[in-house]
Amino acid sequence: MDLDSVARAFVEHYYRTFDTNRGGLAGLYQESSMLSFEGAKTQGAAAITAKLTGLPFQQCQHNISTIDCxxxxxxxxxxxxxxxxxxxxxxxxxxxxxxxFHLIPTPQGGFYVLNDIFRLNYA
Amino acid sequence: MDLDSVARAFVEHYYRTFDTNRGGLAGLYQESSMLSFEGAKTQGAAAITAKLTGLPFQQCQHNISTIDCxxxxxxxxxxxxxxxxxxxxxxxxxxxxxxxFHLIPTPQGGFYVLNDIFRLNYA
Structure with missing residues (x-):
């Protein structure tokens, strides 16, 4: 699979999981993983999942405009x-x-998220 | 210097150079460096500098809202x-x-830009 395909498949999987089963994102992170969400830093799969599932909204839908890799x-x-x-x-x-996202290959042939930085773009 | 200070110093240097002496950015890139500018990919310090200095505007000013690292x-x-x-x-x-930006340490104690991805955020 080429890099663009990896990126597109990851992005589709990530946001579909976020929008339908946010707790399922846990499997994408490891202990070394870092999240910066609107400037707030969190480390480790458990803490990151707690942060994401604890965001003050339940239903949401991401629509993707661009993907670069x-x-x-x-x-x-x-x-x-x-x-x-x-x-x-x-x-x-x-x-x-x-x-x-910074994706790192796993021995199993997949990827995990080492780095994740999210920002809203205020108009 | 801690990571936040490295990031802030880099960002100030990068955009000040971009806005006052765009060709001076060449020194921040190496042959392995990659730029994705609005989806267009360029590789190598010379090609990246040519891309940036050839953008269809001369005078510009960047104002920074957030820096995460x-x-x-x-x-x-x-x-x-x-x-x-x-x-x-x-x-x-x-x-x-x-x-x-993905900054990589140099033997001289500085950093070069290995990865650079730029996108306008259309409202």
Missing amino acids: QPSGPVGGVLVFVSGSLQLAGEQYALKFSQM | QPSGPVGGVLVFVSGSLQLAGEQYALKFSQM
């Missing part, structure tokens, strides 16, 4: 940069966001 | 995620943008 170095990592919008249930306007 | 792994790399706005000379409205 690049190899992050010699060990097979992939940087994925996403822009899109986030529609919260009951809100009139969608929120624009940008997010980046 | 995380270590990218065991070899001392730093991921820097920036949001802000870009004011072009003669344009009434500033353009919102997001950009990420």
